Amino acid sequence: MQSTPVKRPGMIVHEQEPYNAEPPRAALAEHVITPVETFYGRNHGTIPRLDATSWRLRIDGLVEQPVELSLDELQTRFAHHEVTATLQCAGNRRAGLMAYRDIPGQHPWGAGATSTAVWRGVRLADVLTAAGLAPGATDIAFEAPDIAPEAEPTQAYGGSIPTIKATAPEVLLAWEMNGEPLSTAHGAPVRVVVPGFIGARSVKWVERITAQDRPSQNFFQQGAYRLLPADTDTERIQAGDGVALGPVALNSEILTPDDGEHLAAGPVVVTGYAFAGDDREVVRVDVTADGGATWVQADLEAQPSPWSWRFWHTSLHVPAGPVQITARAWDSTAAVQPEHPATVWNPKGYINNSWPTVTVTVVADNDLRDAESPEGS
Amino acid sequence: MQSTPVKRPGMIVHEQEPYNAEPPRAALAEHVITPVETFYGRNHGTIPRLDATSWRLRIDGLVEQPVELSLDELQTRFAHHEVTATLQCAGNRRAGLMAYRDIPGQHPWGAGATSTAVWRGVRLADVLTAAGLAPGATDIAFEAPDIAPEAEPTQAYGGSIPTIKATAPEVLLAWEMNGEPLSTAHGAPVRVVVPGFIGARSVKWVERITAQDRPSQNFFQQGAYRLLPADTDTERIQAGDGVALGPVALNSEILTPDDGEHLAAGPVVVTGYAFAGDDREVVRVDVTADGGATWVQADLEAQPSPWSWRFWHTSLHVPAGPVQITARAWDSTAAVQPEHPATVWNPKGYINNSWPTVTVTVVADNDLRDAESPEGS
Numbered sequence: 001m002q003s004t005p006v007k008r009p010g011m012i013v014h015e016q017e018p019y020n021a022e023p024p025r026a027a028l029a030e031h032v033i034t035p036v037e038t039f040y041g042r043n044h045g046t047i048p049r050l051d052a053t054s055w056r057l058r059i060d061g062l063v064e065q066p067v068e069l070s071l072d073e074l075q076t077r078f079a080h081h082e083v084t085a086t087l088q089c090a091g092n093r094r095a096g097l098m099a100y101r102d103i104p105g106q107h108p109w110g111a112g113a114t115s116t117a118v119w120r121g122v123r124l125a126d127v128l129t130a131a132g133l134a135p136g137a138t139d140i141a142f143e144a145p146d147i148a149p150e151a152e153p154t155q156a157y158g159g160s161i162p163t164i165k166a167t168a169p170e171v172l173l174a175w176e177m178n179g180e181p182l183s184t185a186h187g188a189p190v191r192v193v194v195p196g197f198i199g200a201r202s203v204k205w206v207e208r209i210t211a212q213d214r215p216s217q218n219f220f221q222q223g224a225y226r227l228l229p230a231d232t233d234t235e236r237i238q239a240g241d242g243v244a245l246g247p248v249a250l251n252s253e254i255l256t257p258d259d260g261e262h263l264a265a266g267p268v269v270v271t272g273y274a275f276a277g278d279d280r281e282v283v284r285v286d287v288t289a290d291g292g293a294t295w296v297q298a299d300l301e302a303q304p305s306p307w308s309w310r311f312w313h314t315s316l317h318v319p320a321g322p323v324q325i326t327a328r329a330w331d332s333t334a335a336v337q338p339e340h341p342a343t344v345w346n347p348k349g350y351i352n353n354s355w356p357t358v359t360v361t362v363v364a365d366n367d368l369r370d371a372e373s374p375e376g377s
Numbered sequence: 378m379q380s381t382p383v384k385r386p387g388m389i390v391h392e393q394e395p396y397n398a399e400p401p402r403a404a405l406a407e408h409v410i411t412p413v414e415t416f417y418g419r420n421h422g423t424i425p426r427l428d429a430t431s432w433r434l435r436i437d438g439l440v441e442q443p444v445e446l447s448l449d450e451l452q453t454r455f456a457h458h459e460v461t462a463t464l465q466c467a468g469n470r471r472a473g474l475m476a477y478r479d480i481p482g483q484h485p486w487g488a489g490a491t492s493t494a495v496w497r498g499v500r501l502a503d504v505l506t507a508a509g510l511a512p513g514a515t516d517i518a519f520e521a522p523d524i525a526p527e528a529e530p531t532q533a534y535g536g537s538i539p540t541i542k543a544t545a546p547e548v549l550l551a552w553e554m555n556g557e558p559l560s561t562a563h564g565a566p567v568r569v570v571v572p573g574f575i576g577a578r579s580v581k582w583v584e585r586i587t588a589q590d591r592p593s594q595n596f597f598q599q600g601a602y603r604l605l606p607a608d609t610d611t612e613r614i615q616a617g618d619g620v621a622l623g624p625v626a627l628n629s630e631i632l633t634p635d636d637g638e639h640l641a642a643g644p645v646v647v648t649g650y651a652f653a654g655d656d657r658e659v660v661r662v663d664v665t666a667d668g669g670a671t672w673v674q675a676d677l678e679a680q681p682s683p684w685s686w687r688f689w690h691t692s693l694h695v696p697a698g699p700v701q702i703t704a705r706a707w708d709s710t711a712a713v714q715p716e717h718p719a720t721v722w723n724p725k726g727y728i729n730n731s732w733p734t735v736t737v738t739v740v741a742d743n744d745l746r747d748a749e750s751p752e753g754s
Contacts, residue, residue, distance in 0.1 A: 227711045229661070229674055243660045249712040277710060279656060283620045284606070297606055328720070333654060334604045334728035335626040338715045343705070351711035 011038075014107040018043040018148075019185070022112030029255035029271055032304055032311050033084065034115035036178055041185055042089045042113065044157050044220065045146035048205050052189040057127075057173070061141070061210035064132030071189050074173065077130070078122035083170050084305035085195035086275050087202055089113035090225055090245050093253065093352040100341040103349040111253040111356070114275065116308050119193045121174030125167040128211065133163065137211035140166035141218070142192050142203035151219035158218030159201050159225070161194055161246065163211070170195045170307055173206070195307035196278040198245045198351075200225045215244060228347045237347075248277025250337055251353040252285060252312075252329035259358040267315040268362065270298070274329035275309035284330040285312040289323050298327070320364050326357045388415075391484040395420040395525075396562070399489030406632035406648055409681055409688050410461065411492035413555055418562055419466045419490065421534050421597065422523035425582050429566040434504075434550070438518070438587035441509030448566050451550065454507070455499035460547050461682035462572035463652050464579055466490035467602050467622050470630065470729040477718040480726040488630040488733070491652065493685050496570045498551035502544040505588065510540065514588035517543035518595070519569050519580035528596035535595030536578050536602070538571055538623065540588070547572045547684055550583065572684035573655040575622045575728075577602045592621060605724045614724075625654025627714055628730040629662060629689075629706040636735040644692040645739065647675070651706035652686035661707040662689040666700050675704070697741050703734045 011021040022040040031038070052071050060066040069077070092113035094106060128140065141160040148157050165171060172193045175182050182188040187204030194201045200220060215221050219239075226242035228234075252274035257263055268289070274282040282303070286295040298314040316325070328337045338344060341354045388398040399417040408415070429448050437443040446454070469490035471483060505517065518537040525534050542548060549570045552559050559565040564581030571578045577597060592598050596616075603619035605611075629651035634640055645666070651659040659680070663672040675691035693702070705714045715721055718731045 227661075227707070229663070229672075231672070243707070243709070243711070245711055247657070247710045249710040280624070284604075286606070295606075295608070330604070330620070332620070333624045333626040334620070334622055335712060335730065336715050336720055338713050339720060340716065343713055343716060353712065 012110065012112065014109070018045050019047060020107055022109060023115070025111050025253075025255040025258050028112050028115070028273075032116065032301070033178060034117060036117070036180065036183060036186065039115040039117060039186065040089065040113050042199060043146065044148035044150060047185055048145050049184050050145070050189060050205055055189050055207070057190065057207060057209065059127060059131040059209045061212045062134040062137035063211050064134060067127070067131045069127070071175070074122060074127070074190065075175070078126045080120060081123055081169070081172060082118060082120045083172055083193065083195055083307055084116065084118045085170070085193055085307040086114060086116040086309040087193075087199040088248050088251070088275060090198040090200055090350040093251070093356070094349040096354065096356070097341050097345050097349045097352045101345055103347070106349050111255065114273070114309070116304065117177045118179065119172055119174040120176035121172040121190065121193070123169055124171045124173055124192065125169065127173060127209070128167060131211070133211055136213045137163055139163060139212050139215045141210040141212055141216040142206050143208040143210070143218070144203050144205045145207055146205060148219070152223060155219055157203065157220060158216050159203055159221045160216035161197060161201050165194065165197065165246070196247055198225065198248055201246065224348070225350070226348070227350055230345055230347070232347050234347050245350060248275065249351050249353045250276040250280065250282070250329060250331045250335055252327055252337065253356045254325060254327050254358045257325075257358060257360045260360070261358075262361045262363050265320060265362055265364055268318045268325070268360070269313060269315050270325055270327070271311065271313040272327055272356070273309040273311055276331040281306065281332040282310045282329055283332050285327055287314050287316060287325065287327045289316045289318045289325050291324070292326065318360075318362050320362050322359060322361045324357050324359050326355050328355045389487065389489065391486070395422050396424060397484055399486060400492070402488050402632045402635050405489050405492070405650075409493065409678070410555060411494060413494070413557065413560060413563065416492040416494060416563065417466065417490050419576060420523065421525035421527060424562055425522050426561050427522070427566060427582055432566050432584070434567065434584060434586065436504060436508040436586045438589045439511040439514035440588050441511060444504070444508045446504070448552065451499060451504070451567065452552070455503045457497060458500055458546070458549060459495060459497045460549055460570065460572055460684055461493065461495045462547070462570055462684040463491060463493040463686040464570075464576040465625050465628070465652060467575040467577055467727040470628070470733070471726040473731065473733070474718050474722050474726045474729045478722055480724070483726050488632065491650070491686070493681065494554045495556065496549050496551040497553035498549040498567065498570070500546060501548045501550055501569065501586075502546065504550060504586070505544060508588070510588055513590045514540055516540060516589050516592045518587040518589055518593040519583050520585040520587070520595070521580050521582045522584055523582060525596070529600060532596055534580065534597060535593050536580055536598045537593035538574060538578050542571065542574065542623070573624055575602065575625055578623065601725070602727070603725070604727055607722050607724070609724050611724050622727060625652065626728050626730045627653040627657065627659070627706055627708045627712055629704055629714065630733045631702060631704050631735045634702075634735060634737045637737070638735075639738045639740050642697060642739055642741055645695045645702070645737070646690060646692050647702055647704070648688065648690040649704055649733070650686040650688055653708040658683065658709040659687045659706055660709050662704055664691050664693060664702065664704045666693045666695045666702050668701070669703065695737075695739050697739050699736060699738045701734050701736050703732050705732045
């Protein structure tokens, strides 16, 4: 196992080691299926380079018969399935919370700690059936070999999902991403893909799957990725405090124009994504450029799959000068995103699903020409 | 078929014919399983009194073999199941939207257009299996005999749910409510119970179930119970506009103290309910009595079932004088209710899940004694 140098041009790198990076808004906006080189990377430890030929997956715990599978066995013993799914880091859009109130020691993720890919592999359900789930197996835990120095105590990365989700047809053990073999950075040889759940549960480089009668006791299930009340004394957090995050809350972002962009006069094309986890669907996105006095319903683009985000776009007439553009999405339960970061703020900065905003400046034609051609015309 | 006079003491009656009534907050707060006589009633037509011996249930449409069942056949051919489920009208809490901006012609439902009961019957899934669902049966439609004058054109009440929900184990054809035979007012001899979906889909007095390749074309699926944008021209609504409501959005209410109540000085006990439909769970409720400067986490009571609301309570120190108490709930996706009725407002006044508030007046001890004993002491 050794570190893999990661070089991805055009990414916003929050940390080089462990590697944590997201694409800029404009890059994310280009493709509804995110290219592998643009897909965000969220790691808690050094990226492990595993040898696919010696890699084994162990399935144990509350099962009738523990199973150990090589990659070849995994690929030949079970039917192959494909799912187009959005992964979204629980820390996505944290920067918006930090602007309201600082969150020390956490990456200031922008709009891009989320991406969508076509995943191919076998159903976790089929593998669990082969091992035979025993009664009382309420949770399925995953373990990987990447050591996370931030964990208390230091330990390899892990997490779990409820058995009812683990046995749903959309959950895969995947070795392919967008038609290519999974890259080392994204979990080769095999990763878990849990569509509709926070990205943290889609454990990369998975080596062990344990059926058990409680959630994983791993730090990243019990100590991190939990929603804590805003007034939590962060010096006194105990394992198990707050609520473990799983299904993703309704969320959205504006991808173009970019925050801070200067635009020519005329209609402004606004684009973005919206996503609702698990069995919820995005049904509507509103956009305003006048502080909410009027809202325009955006056009929703086709959703590649029930497990993916939905791109949207609209065109707004915006007066010259600086203007704030704000969006908000509704899901199929008729829920709408909460308005303020203040409502959502929490000590670890997870699940910022308050209304996204960008501030742009619309420049009168002459001014823009002047700006582009400093010599004047 | 004839009208049944309804007499329920202590209910807030919005309309006598068709009968529409909800319990006051205090009555709802008394029992986590709502007594039958306290359970809200929402009707679009005259309550039909059906003869249980001649009643038949027809299952047809995209099925291998249409089936007709008597009550006796329904009760003897299929296994019995019990589900504790909250039903919640899509118009619950509409009064809060109307206070922001009027909604003519709609009942001003308060906190009580929702109740919880123990339902007993057979699984809709088992009955559909007996008929044999044909490929392409994406939706399951229900028809009842109660004629709704408000429908355009006038028609019997109906609606539908996706097949994926209709075949889930929690969906029942029920003839029993809280251990008693279903009353005429609540759908005797048999009603549909769709836990986690808006009450409108739990069709009472069901007589026909049709498997089809599209949602019900009934007025109450295509013309009502749809979420429309706030700026909709209500003179020009077409069937199919907006979004059909199904799974219930996260919501909550304060049940005690009542809005407008005068309270003695000392800690104020605040209680209420919170509910999230479908597979979401209520994980947290916050309460504030100082306009959001500080929030207290309420104690969550045991949830009678995954398909029921959750009662909560807390105790607050409140200064003398008038004070607004506000609550907000979180669900298992880390979603929180939106703050303002303005965000949620829609032309039909559905799904008001903005933060609930009550205004109470805390009276200094002497003042309260004076108020209770007008002669003085």
